[in-house]
Amino acid sequence: MIWGGLGMFVCEYIVAIIGVCKPDDRTATKAQISFICIYIFFFASTWGPAAWVVIGELFPLTIRSRAVGLSTASNWLWNCIIAVITPYMVDTDKGNLKSKVFFIWGSCCFFCLLYAIILIPETKGLTLEQVDRMLEETTPFTSGKWKPHSTFVADMGKAVHSDSDEKLSKTQSESV
Template identity: 30%
Template sequence: MFSFRQLTIYGMVFASVGRKGTLIISAIIYGAGVALQVPAPPAGVFVLGRILLGMGLGLISVTSPMYLVESSRPTTRGRFIALYTQLLTCGNVIACGISLGTRNLAGANSWRVTVGFQLFLALVIFLGALIAPESPVILMKANKHDEARQALASLRNIDPNSEEMTESIDEIARWVQEQSTSGEVHLSECFKGPDLRRQLLGICIAFFTIATGITFWFGSGTTFFEAAGVAPGSRVDQFALVAGAVIFIAAYAPSWGTIGWIVMTEPYSQRLRLLQSTITMVVYWTSTWAVGFITPYMVDATAGDLGVKVCYVWLVMIILSVLWAYFYVPELAGLSVAETDLLFETGIPARKSASWGASLRSNARDIEESTSIVLTVGEKGVKTDEAPYAHT
C-alpha cells in the first residue's frame, strides 16, 4: 500500500530527472528504507522504513519497464520485459531460500538477514543506474541529439552512423515533436479516445494478473496446506492439492506472470506512457494488497470458511481472464511504437490484430521490394542512356 501513494504522486514528480536519475534516487530511498528496518527499531521507525521501501519499489516498478520499452527494438522489447519479470520471480525464490536457511537463527536474526539482503539489491540497482545511459527519449526531449544517438548506439549495439540509427532517431524525434505540439499532458487524456482502450488494457491485465490467485499461493500457501492437513502420510487428494498448486504456479510463470507484464508496459503512447504506466501499477499493487489481505479471511474457519473451496474462486477468475484476453488483448509483438499507435487509432479488434500486423509487415516488404526493383531498373536505364554519348 505504501507503493500506491508513491506511484500516484512521485511518478509524475520524478519525470523531470529522467529514467536514470529516477532509478538512482529510487535505489537510495529503497536502501534507506531497508536500513531503517534491519536494526529492529521502535515501531514508528520500522513503519517509516516500510514506507520508504514502498516508495522506492513503486518508482522502480514504473521506471524500469518504461526504460526497457524506450531503449529496445520492437523485435526485442517483449524479450526484455519477459527477462525483467523472470528476474522478479528469481527474487521471490531467493527470498524464500534465505528465509528457509535462516529459520533456525535465534531471535530477530531469522528475519533480519532476509530484510537486510535487500541492501544488496538496492546497491545493484544503484550501480546499474550509474552505468546505464539515459533513455534516448529523455535525451531527445532535452535537445541532446548527439547524446541520444550515442545512448541508443550503446543500448541497441548498433553503429551510430547506420541507417537503422537514423530511422530510430527520426522516430523518437517524431514522438517528441508530437508531444511538444500537443501541449501539456493531462490525466484526463488517459481515459479519452483510443487512449481509453490502452488504459483499460493495462488496468485489466494488472488486475487479472493478481486475481488468478498467485498472491494467495505465494503468501498463504504454507499455512493453507497445513490447515488442509497436508503432511507426510497424507491422503492422495491432499497431495493432489499440492500438485495442483505447483502446476498452477509453473503454468503461471511463463504465461500471465511474464506476458502480463509485457502487456502492462507495451500499449501506451509515448505522450501518456508515464501517466498510464503509473495508473496501471497503482491497480497492480492495490490488487496485490487486496488479494493478500482478503483471501485469508475467505479461507479461515472463523470467517468465510471456504477452505479448499477457495480454489473455485481462482478457477472462475482464470476463466474470466481467458475470455477477456481473447476478446480484448491485441497482438503487439513485433510492432514498432508507431505501428502500435496506428493499431489503437484505427480501432483494430483484438481478434484481428495478429492478421492485421502480418499484413502490415507483408505490405512493408512488398514496398521495399518494389522500391529495390525501381532503383535497379533506374540504374540500368542510366547506363543505357549514357552509352550513345560514350561513342560520340
C-alpha cells in the same frame, strides 16, 4: 498466453474439486499441492511476465509513462486486496471456504482469459509506433490479422533505395 490462462483455470478447478471430494485425504492433499505447483509454472511462464510486456506496449506514446505507473499501482493494489481477504475467506470461523476458494480463483482465471482473448491486441513483431497505428485501424479482437503498411525505417525517411529495389517495386506493381 492463452494456453497459460487455460492451464491456470484447469489447475484451479482441479484443486477445488479434489478438496471438495476428498477434504481430509493425504493423497488428495499431495495431488492438490502438485496442481498448485503446475499452476505456478503456468503463471510464471505466461501471465506473470506477460502483463508487464502488455502494459509497456499498449498505451499510446503520449501517455505511456503515466499509464504504466497507474497499471503498476493497480497491480499492487489488487495483490494487497487478495492477500488481505484470502485468510478471511478460508478461515474456519469466518468464510470457511477451505478448498472451495479455488473455485473463485479459477473463475477469475476464466474471466481473465476471456478478457485477454477479446480485449488484448496481438502486438507480436510490431514496433511501438506500429502498435499505435494498429489500434487506430482495428479492434483488439481482430488485431492478429493486421499487417503494418510500412517499416519504422521507411516511416523515419531513412530507407535506402537502390536501383534493384526500384526495379523490383515496378515489377511488383505491373504484375498486380
